[in-house]
Amino acid sequence: MLLQGKTIVVTGGNSGIGESIVLAAAAEGANVVIDYVAHQDETTALIAKVESVGGRAVGVKADVSRPADLAGMIQKAVDSYGRLDVLINNAGIETRSSLLDTTEADFDKVLAVNLKSAFFATQIAAKQFISQGGGGLIMNISSVHEDWPMPGNIAYCVSKGGMRMLTRTAGVELGNHDIRVVNVAPGAVATPINASTVDDHEKMKALEAAIPLQRMAQPSDIADVVVFLASGGARYMTATTVVVDGGIMQGSVGL
Numbered sequence: 001m002l003l004q005g006k007t008i009v010v011t012g013g014n015s016g017i018g019e020s021i022v023l024a025a026a027a028e029g030a031n032v033v034i035d036y037v038a039h040q041d042e043t044t045a046l047i048a049k050v051e052s053v054g055g056r057a058v059g060v061k062a063d064v065s066r067p068a069d070l071a072g073m074i075q076k077a078v079d080s081y082g083r084l085d086v087l088i089n090n091a092g093i094e095t096r097s098s099l100l101d102t103t104e105a106d107f108d109k110v111l112a113v114n115l116k117s118a119f120f121a122t123q124i125a126a127k128q129f130i131s132q133g134g135g136g137l138i139m140n141i142s143s144v145h146e147d148w149p150m151p152g153n154i155a156y157c158v159s160k161g162g163m164r165m166l167t168r169t170a171g172v173e174l175g176n177h178d179i180r181v182v183n184v185a186p187g188a189v190a191t192p193i194n195a196s197t198v199d200d201h202e203k204m205k206a207l208e209a210a211i212p213l214q215r216m217a218q219p220s221d222i223a224d225v226v227v228f229l230a231s232g233g234a235r236y237m238t239a240t241t242v243v244v245d246g247g248i249m250q251g252s253v254g255l
């Protein structure tokens, strides 16, 4: 198994891509800490699912926009499984508003959940890695929009662009501690965050026509890449982004 005995924390781990990462990591032998901010029942059901196939998982309630909660989340991993090996900053939100329409409250919320969270979780995890020794891995689930403008979703793009530079700078700063920092940038994935597209037949047709692989990603398409990046096979990768987008960024149709 690729992740046997490794302790992995997944933020926003009870839904969408995070849930798929939890299941894929547990199937590869990882001890998983599932962070959630809402839907404790779904977290409990997910833990039962992991345990039913012989895996190990615990839940922790933490609002990722609060550094004190993030510290509690990392401590939960250490208390439960003895150490931290991988942090996955996956939790994210979007408001779908343009530059002209975005309120200060919306901007602050998106930046706090998507970027401030990843910054301070990275800082806290890095301190834990250094104190326990042996290196570690921080993975940020960014987006193709870390690089690719999405008109009408500007705060989200700003947050993911910030995540891109967080990964590069933290990866360079932490390399001498054998701590890797990597972004995974999905294209369009069928999850609750995209419900308005998934539920709209015409929008889906237009989207899939713009994707060279002709389909929206499933969460497992992203989770499988995350598992590889957390495995020994990716040991020389850091301070960079792995794009998992079915080729959409190379297509000619902007969405």
Ligand SMILES: NC(=O)c1ccc[n+]([C@@H]2O[C@H](COP(=O)([O-])OP(=O)(O)OC[C@H]3O[C@@H](n4cnc5c(N)ncnc54)[C@H](O)[C@@H]3O)[C@@H](O)[C@H]2O)c1
Pocket (backbone or CB within 6 Å): 011, 012, 013, 014, 015, 016, 017, 018, 035, 036, 037, 038, 062, 063, 064, 065, 090, 091, 092, 093, 113, 141, 142, 143, 144, 185, 186, 187, 188, 189, 190, 191, 192, 193, 194
């Ligand atoms: N679905 C896509 O097309 C797509 C594409 C590119 C990137 N992403 C990124 O993937 C990540 C996961 O998104 P998803 O598509 O699975 O959507 P999702 O809505 O299913 O999952 C988001 C998760 O973040 C959690 N979350 C929100 N605010 C939080 C907070 N304050 N504290 C803790 N958790 C919080 C939610 O509860 C949920 O579990 C996000 O960062 C998103 O930006 C998604």
